[in-house]
Amino acid sequence: MSSTDLPSTEQKCETCRSDDVTDACKLCENPICDDCILAPPLHTFSLLETIPEPLSHVVYCRFCYDEKVEPEVVRYAENLEKANESFIFFKTQRKEIPLIKKSKEIMRVVDCDDRDETILRMAFIAAEKGFNAVIDVEVQHQKIRNHQHHTHRWSGTGSPAMIDENKLDRQHKLDQIYR
Numbered sequence: 001m002s003s004t005d006l007p008s009t010e011q012k013c014e015t016c017r018s019d020d021v022t023d024a025c026k027l028c029e030n031p032i033c034d035d036c037i038l039a040p041p042l043h044t045f046s047l048l049e050t051i052p053e054p055l056s057h058v059v060y061c062r063f064c065y066d067e068k069v070e071p072e073v074v075r076y077a078e079n080l081e082k083a084n085e086s087f088i089f090f091k092t093q094r095k096e097i098p099l100i101k102k103s104k105e106i107m108r109v110v111d112c113d114d115r116d117e118t119i120l121r122m123a124f125i126a127a128e129k130g131f132n133a134v135i136d137v138e139v140q141h142q143k144i145r146n147h148q149h150h151t152h153r154w155s156g157t158g159s160p161a162m163i164d165e166n167k168l169d170r171q172h173k174l175d176q177i178y179r
């Protein structure tokens with residue numbers, strides 16, 4: 001593919017052809033200038049259980065970003081929105097759940113900063129698998145001493161489920177979390 005390129009030791013930005021090259025795209029390794037560096041928005045992918053190596057960088061050229069990163073940024077944002085709209089049923093709640101189907105999987109998330117993050121992480125995993133609810137939710141926290149001060153670390157379990165949200169009454173739908 002590069003056989004038509006003239007031999008040159010000069011580095012030019014792959015995107016704008018500027019000589020002011022400061023870095024290299026972490027995927028294709030082509031030279032790139034400051035102005036043309038692209039990166040996913042801060043904290044994108046933070047809810048993924050593991051961030052795939054190709055998505056873990058902050059220096060991409062336009063070509064690699066459009067082809068490899070942008071579609072994943074869009075997909076992540078969609079799943080995050082679904083996770084935020086998921087219905088959460090705690091194990092302790094007594095309301096009948098209008099279950100359509102339930103995954104056999106028991107999700108476990110650990111080392112979260114607070115209760116909200118713990119729940120959101122489970123909802124995100126469920127959303128990625130195409131479910132709209134998490135049931136049998138249990139959340140725990142643990143005090144951890146860290147030199148002088150201590151912090152709380154949160155963990156939780158739950159199972160992805162598909163529920164019929166039309167069967168939940170309006171008032172309850174606004175809350176979405178059933179304790």
Ligand SMILES: [Zn+2]
Pocket residue numbers: 013014015016017018032033034035036
């Ligand atoms: Zn450039």
Ligand SMILES: [Zn+2]
Pocket residue numbers: 025026027028029030060061062063064065
């Ligand atoms: Zn590239």
